[in-house]
Amino acid sequence: MVEIRWHGRGGQGAFTAARLLGVAVTLFEDRYALAFPSFGPERRGSPVLGFTRIDNCKIADRSIITDCDVVIILDDTLLDDSVLNGLRRGGLLLVNTAHGELPIRPPDYVRTVLVDATSLAMQYLGRPITNTALLGALAASSDIVRIHSLIAAIRAEMKGTSAEKNVALLEAAYNVYGGNIA
Amino acid sequence: MERETKAFLSGNEAVARAVRLARPHVIAAYPITPQTTVIERLAEMVEEESLKSEYLHVESEHSALSACIGASAVGARTFTATSSQGLLYMAECLHYASGGRFPIVMMNANRSVALPWNIYGDQRDSLSLLDCGWIQAYAEDAQESLDLVLQAYAIAEHSEVLTPMMINLDGFVITHTYELVNVPGQNEIDLFLPPFRTTNKMDFDCPMSLAFTAGPAYNQAFKQLQHLAMLKASRVIGEVEERFGRLVGRNYPGLIETLYCGDAEYIIVTLGSVAGTIRPVIEKLRSGGERVGLVRIRYMRPFPDAEIRRALAGAKAVGVLEKDISFGFEGTVFTNVSSALMRSQVVPPRLLNFVGGLGGKDISAADIELIFKRLKNSEPGETVEFI
Numbered sequence: 001m002v003e004i005r006w007h008g009r010g011g012q013g014a015f016t017a018a019r020l021l022g023v024a025v026t027l028f029e030d031r032y033a034l035a036f037p038s039f040g041p042e043r044r045g046s047p048v049l050g051f052t053r054i055d056n057c058k059i060a061d062r063s064i065i066t067d068c069d070v071v072i073i074l075d076d077t078l079l080d081d082s083v084l085n086g087l088r089r090g091g092l093l094l095v096n097t098a099h100g101e102l103p104i105r106p107p108d109y110v111r112t113v114l115v116d117a118t119s120l121a122m123q124y125l126g127r128p129i130t131n132t133a134l135l136g137a138l139a140a141s142s143d144i145v146r147i148h149s150l151i152a153a154i155r156a157e158m159k160g161t162s163a164e165k166n167v168a169l170l171e172a173a174y175n176v177y178g179g180n181i182a
Numbered sequence: 183m184e185r186e187t188k189a190f191l192s193g194n195e196a197v198a199r200a201v202r203l204a205r206p207h208v209i210a211a212y213p214i215t216p217q218t219t220v221i222e223r224l225a226e227m228v229e230e231e232s233l234k235s236e237y238l239h240v241e242s243e244h245s246a247l248s249a250c251i252g253a254s255a256v257g258a259r260t261f262t263a264t265s266s267q268g269l270l271y272m273a274e275c276l277h278y279a280s281g282g283r284f285p286i287v288m289m290n291a292n293r294s295v296a297l298p299w300n301i302y303g304d305q306r307d308s309l310s311l312l313d314c315g316w317i318q319a320y321a322e323d324a325q326e327s328l329d330l331v332l333q334a335y336a337i338a339e340h341s342e343v344l345t346p347m348m349i350n351l352d353g354f355v356i357t358h359t360y361e362l363v364n365v366p367g368q369n370e371i372d373l374f375l376p377p378f379r380t381t382n383k384m385d386f387d388c389p390m391s392l393a394f395t396a397g398p399a400y401n402q403a404f405k406q407l408q409h410l411a412m413l414k415a416s417r418v419i420g421e422v423e424e425r426f427g428r429l430v431g432r433n434y435p436g437l438i439e440t441l442y443c444g445d446a447e448y449i450i451v452t453l454g455s456v457a458g459t460i461r462p463v464i465e466k467l468r469s470g471g472e473r474v475g476l477v478r479i480r481y482m483r484p485f486p487d488a489e490i491r492r493a494l495a496g497a498k499a500v501g502v503l504e505k506d507i508s509f510g511f512e513g514t515v516f517t518n519v520s521s522a523l524m525r526s527q528v529v530p531p532r533l534l535n536f537v538g539g540l541g542g543k544d545i546s547a548a549d550i551e552l553i554f555k556r557l558k559n560s561e562p563g564e565t566v567e568f569i
Contacts, residue, residue, distance in 0.1 A: 019360050023190045026362040033190070034361050039302060039354035039542065041215075060458035062355050064544045 002144055003065050006050035007083055008074035010043050013131035017072070018050030020135060020153050021145060025054050027156065028149035032058050047078055054144065070094065072138065074117075074130050079104050092142055096130050113141045115177060124169035132166040136173030147174050147181055185367040186431075193356035196324040196363045197263070197289050197349075198223035200331035202233045203371040204287075207258035210238035210249035215301045216353040217265040217291040224261075235261075243268035247275035247286070254284035255392055257383035259335065262286065265353060266293035266307045273311060279346045280315025280408065282393045283382055285338035286346040287331065288316075292454065292505070293353040294541040302542020303353035304505035305454065309482070309514045315408055317347040317415055318482040320453040324363050327351050329432060332371060336422045339378050343415045345408070352455040352505075354542070366430050374429045416484045437486030439478040442468065443493040446475025448557040451490070451519055452503040453479040456538075456545050460503075463550040474554055479515065487522035494523065499532035499557035503569075505539035512566045513537050532557065538569040545569070 004021070008014030015037040022035035031054060038049035051065045067086040073079060076097040081104055087093065089109040095102060096117040106112050115137040117130035124133075132154060139147045147170070154166050171181050191199065197220050201209070209228070211221040227233035236253075240246045243264050250260040264272060269290055279286050290308050294300040308318060317337065321327040327349065334347040351357050366374075384392060396404055420436050427433040439457075441464060443449060450460055457478040467474045477493045479486065494500050504515040511517070516535035523529045536553050538545045549569050556567070 019190070022360055026190050027188055032362060034359055035190075036354075036359040039216075039358060041301070059361075060461040061547065062359060062455050063459045063546045 001053065001055045001059070002070070003068040004052040004054070004070040004072065004144070005065060005068045006052075006072045006074065007078050008048055008050070008131075009078070010046050010048050012074045013129055014048055014074050015050040017074075017131035017135055018052045020132070020150065020157060021052045021054075021138075023157055024145050024149035024153035028152045029146065031056055034059050034062065070138070070142070070144070072134055074134060084110070094134060094137055094141065096134060113137065113177065115173065117173060120169060120173055120176070124172060125165050132170045133173040136170040136179070137177040140174045140177040140179035147171070147179060184369050186370070187365050187367075189363050189365050190360050191324055191363045192219065192358055192360050193321070193324040193327045193351045194219040194291070194358070195223055196328040197331055197351070198227065199365050200328040201261050202227050203366060203368060204259065204261070204332055204335050204375055205377070206235050206261045208236045208238065208250065208253035208260045209262065210240050210246045210253070210260070211262045211264070212240055212243050212246050212268060214243070214265045214268040216293060216303075216357045217263045217268070217289065219357070220263045220289060243271040244275060247272045247279060247288075250286045251275060251279050251282060251284050254279075254286055255282070255384055257378065257380055257385070259339075259378040260286050261288070263289040263291070265291035266295055269307045269311065270295060273314065276311060276314035276316060278393070281404070283344040283408075283411075284346060285335075285344055285378075287334045287338055288346065288348045289331065290348050290350050291353045291357045292350050298541070300541040301353070303355055304540045304542065305350070305352075306506050306540070308348060308350050309504075309506045312483060312514065315345065315412070316483065317345055317412070318350065319347065319480060320350045320482065321356060322455055322457050322478065324356060324359070324361050325432075326434075327356060328363060328365070329426065329430070329434070332366070332375060333419075333422050333426055333434075335375055335378070336425070337415060337418055339380070340418045340422075341380075343411050343418050344380070344382060345411050345415060350454070355455045364432070370430050374426060412484050416486075419481065434480070436489065437479070437481040437484070438489045438493060439480060440475065440493045441478075442473075442475035443477060445473055445496070447473040447496075447498040448554055449475040449477060449494060449497045449500050450503055450550070450553060451477040451479065451494075451500060451515070453482065453515065454505070456503065456505070459545060459547055460550050463547050463554070467551070467554060472554070482515070482518070485518055485522065487525060490519060490522045491526040491528070494530055495526075495528050497530045499534070500530045501534045501536050501553050501557050503536045503538060503545075503553060505537075507537045507540070507566075516566075534563075535566045536569050537566060
């Protein structure tokens with residue numbers, strides 16, 4: 001079981017990313033997933049959470065996720081020590097930031113990857129929506145999901161030029177952060 | 183879609199897909215969190231003409247169910263959905279629908295009732311309305327939610343049942359969680375669920391009285407008929423599930439589902455999505471040699487009294503876990519289970535009630551392990567314990 005927590009602000013697509021990851025592994029990798037938002041009212045700009053649980057068999061447990069293997073931060077203004085809560089030893093912290101260093105100090109047992117997803121998103125989408133870029137960086141930095149499954153998921157869930165722009169952004173982020181897709 | 187497809191859907195979206203497959207003539211609903219996305223999806227389907235239904239935008243839940251009653255009274259297949267305060271606002275109409283024998287299908291997103299005001303999940307809304315004459319089912323996940331909606335039409339519209347049915351989904355935990363769902367093809371469902379035909383309708387060719395007055399001489403007879411129809415639903419549910427399994431390929435176990443009850447000494451009885459949290463705990467405890475089991479109640483009405491007696495016959499201790507409390511007494515599910523057990527000669531030595539999850543409070547795997555510990559502990563304690 002892999003548990004992933006997404007931190008964003010309402011409107012930035014944190015839950016959409018959690019859901020796209022679920023689509024990728026269930027419909028294109030024959031695995032199982034649950035994807036859910038932090039439950040409750042939705043407000044643009046306020047901090048929100050998204051969650052993805054992935055496993056090779058059907059997932060029964062629907063209690064809230066407290067401990068997780070990956071924490072992904074879409075907006076670095078959300079960074080404080082609380083984002084590290086429950087991040088397991090050997091876990092991955094993926095942060096969208098234009099700065100070379102973080103205002104928090106993650107523990108040594110956590111792998112930290114900094115991604116300038118906003119610059120990439122401005123380049124490919126013309127707006128600072130970074131969720132698909134972070135999915136690309138996730139695929140490059142871990143073996144949680146295959147890049148081709150994410151491409152298929154974006155094409156299944158988005159339409160027309162929006163889908164193709166996001167696929168281009170996903171692939172670019174994947175290549176920049178260690179992957180290699182032609 | 184003609185053939186079965188896999189999709190990554192929320193519980194609400196799965197329900198909307200099921201409703202489209204059932205081809206209702208009329209949908210009338212009023213939005214309320216966490217039900218809203220069901221009726222948003224249905225409105226979109228009607229707008230894009232992938233669903234040919236009359237979609238009525240009404241000004242309240244009372245009107246939503248009233249509109250469904252009117253439509254059902256001319257022989258239309260109907261759907262509505264609500265939650266919490268909306269369900270309570272429908273309360274008067276719930277009795278009209280069941281008393282009039284209108285087989286309306288409704289989804290209820292289980293949510294806390296005010297005050298304190300709260301939009302999160304518990305089951306106090308539907309459990310406080312057990313006596314309104316509706317069949318009540320509780321889903322564990324999105325797939326079961328979808329399948330229950332389709333089965334609901336076949337059960338409710340059965341000529342020996344003619345009773346409305348409410349399908350309950352835990353608010354947010356099922357309604358807003360996305361998961362893999364198999365969506366049946368329209369061909370399969372057209373075979374499983376033919377168009378609604380009834381004689382209980384306004385009809386110029388075959389006029390009859392509907393929704394009438396019945397004084398003291400006759401009133402009780404109608405209520406007895408309602409009771410008998412609900413009892414018959416127990417059998418019909420099994421028949422419908424068998425036919426669904428044959429035509430659609432997924433099987434369901436009837437009014438309750440049991441896990442390891444054959445040899446279990448300590449059993450939790452519950453309903454809804456929390457069963458999913460209990461399953462891995464049971465596997466873990468059993469791998470350590472502990473004889474623990476689960477009864478998941480799928481239908482609260484008709485109540486599975488015989489099934490529960492059989493499942494609990496060998497237990498040393500039973501804990502009923504529910505997201506509900508009847509203030510000043512105990513949880514309503516516990517009252518029902520206790521009553522069923524009193525009808526048999528075999529009552530487990532210990533019978534405890536655990537109340538949790540009120541207003542969305544999380545029930546964790548650790549809470550479940552604690553409940554099993556309490557069941558094994560032979561010291562007397564409070565019958566009702568809040569976790």
